[in-house]
Amino acid sequence: xxxxxxxxxxxxxxxxxxxxxxxxxxxxxxxxxxxxxxxxxxxxxxxxxxxxxxxxxxxxxxxxxxxxxxxxxxxxxxxxxxxxxxxxxxxxxxxxxxxxxxxxxxxxxxxxxxxxxxxxxxxxxxxxxxxxxxxxxxxxxxxxxxxxxxxxxxxxxxxxxxxxxxxxxxxxxxxxxxxxxxxxxxxxxxxxxxxxxxxxxxxx
Amino acid sequence: xxxxxxxxxxxxxxxxxxxxxxxxxxxxxxxxxxxxxxxxxxxxxxxxxxxxxxxxxxxxxxxxxxxxxxxxxxxxxxxxxxxxxxxxxxxxxxxxxxxxxxxxxxxxxxxxxxxxxxxxxxxxxxxxxxxxxxxxxxxxxxxxxxxxxxxxxxxxxxxxxxxxxxxxxxxxxxxxxxxxxxxxxxxxxxxxxxxxxxxxxxxxxxxxxxxxxxxxxxxxxxxxxxxxxxxxxxxxxxxxxxxxxxxxxxxxxxxxxxxxxxxxxxxxxxxxxxxxxxxxxxxxxxxxxxxxxxxxxxxxxx
Numbered sequence: 001x002x003x004x005x006x007x008x009x010x011x012x013x014x015x016x017x018x019x020x021x022x023x024x025x026x027x028x029x030x031x032x033x034x035x036x037x038x039x040x041x042x043x044x045x046x047x048x049x050x051x052x053x054x055x056x057x058x059x060x061x062x063x064x065x066x067x068x069x070x071x072x073x074x075x076x077x078x079x080x081x082x083x084x085x086x087x088x089x090x091x092x093x094x095x096x097x098x099x100x101x102x103x104x105x106x107x108x109x110x111x112x113x114x115x116x117x118x119x120x121x122x123x124x125x126x127x128x129x130x131x132x133x134x135x136x137x138x139x140x141x142x143x144x145x146x147x148x149x150x151x152x153x154x155x156x157x158x159x160x161x162x163x164x165x166x167x168x169x170x171x172x173x174x175x176x177x178x179x180x181x182x183x184x185x186x187x188x189x190x191x192x193x194x195x196x197x198x199x200x201x202x203x204x
Numbered sequence: 205x206x207x208x209x210x211x212x213x214x215x216x217x218x219x220x221x222x223x224x225x226x227x228x229x230x231x232x233x234x235x236x237x238x239x240x241x242x243x244x245x246x247x248x249x250x251x252x253x254x255x256x257x258x259x260x261x262x263x264x265x266x267x268x269x270x271x272x273x274x275x276x277x278x279x280x281x282x283x284x285x286x287x288x289x290x291x292x293x294x295x296x297x298x299x300x301x302x303x304x305x306x307x308x309x310x311x312x313x314x315x316x317x318x319x320x321x322x323x324x325x326x327x328x329x330x331x332x333x334x335x336x337x338x339x340x341x342x343x344x345x346x347x348x349x350x351x352x353x354x355x356x357x358x359x360x361x362x363x364x365x366x367x368x369x370x371x372x373x374x375x376x377x378x379x380x381x382x383x384x385x386x387x388x389x390x391x392x393x394x395x396x397x398x399x400x401x402x403x404x405x406x407x408x409x410x411x412x413x414x415x416x417x418x419x420x421x422x423x424x425x426x427x428x429x430x431x432x433x434x435x436x437x438x439x440x441x442x443x444x445x446x447x448x449x450x451x452x453x454x455x456x457x458x459x460x461x462x463x464x465x466x467x468x469x470x471x472x473x474x475x476x477x478x479x480x481x482x483x484x485x486x487x488x489x490x491x492x493x494x495x496x497x498x499x500x501x502x503x504x505x506x
Contacts, residue, residue, distance in 0.1 A: 194487040
């Protein structure tokens, strides 16, 4: 078993950008997503993929269960696992990790004890065009020894990094070209199965 | 609610306007009529009329409607200076208008001056306690401050007066869901199903809430409402089809070892599974193997 404190988390650029674009596409509602990846050795958790999930009724079980069942089957074919949860709050200045996010995070950590929650930080996202911040615009939460979710490190810290250093530049480019129009989440997929939640076309 | 035809018409008109093909005023009227939120477009194209004295005066009395529309859109886009200019023009023309007073209160809200906004709405309500828009603004104000319990209280007050406002019931249900108060949310959906029994969306949401609540009785009722959703949509609702499979699996787990009271369900569940497999085969054949495995696991675990 890995020690929670020493673990670092490496987020791939595509996984990162998909989650950001999902929140930008549905600015007026809370959104969530799943982080897929694997433990790399003893001290790195690699978040290689992400799946944008829902933009309404986040706390209802049926859609969530369906998505988890299907995405876990997908993971099994790729040698990945569900390693965490992403959440963006409904209002701009709400930077608290709410109960719904914690509950879903709890569920995931039952199957993957080192699971993390990433919470979108709107202030950082908003400040991106002005600054030269290379760190992710998300806050990292992990489970502490008492099994409750704890905010890890301030200002990005060294625990959570994006694999590709220019990710924020790419993100800004996508924001200015309104790339979120092409993003598909699991909710869209349930409406119309021809829409692919893996978003294979998004970065082409 | 906006129908498919209306949406197509709106999108066609929008792209025409975006490419400079004219029809700006028709577009803005349609946005108002359908009550859709296209604030960035309304702001851009509305201003193009307001800033052109010739175009503006050709509208006649509709000019003031446009000022109001652009003011609201500008607040939505956080262009508070534009909003302020529009409101000032309206205030000059209609100094005692309550409708303009409402816009002024909304400007406080957009600035995040919650207390001043609250005060302004309270005084407007004193003059007219039955103004639905102001009641709704107060709900939005509570939500913006993250005070969900206050939002619930305001909405309940509103629904005491305007019991037939379905959108308000839906909003209340959604707030309850976000607070994980599922029993209360279920009550709202019961109201909605009773008042509009042919809207599949309400059947589906009600079933989802019941499933989330759990327990044998709720699961059995949930399955009935998933079935009615399928009935009302002519079999074209994937979420309801999945719902049937989830319910059947959960019911089987609860009744394991007991007498088989759930005789019909295997049939219903395999019908739903077969329908889903057909949908995936046609629309997402690459995901079919995943789906088949997932459905099989659901059945095995039950």
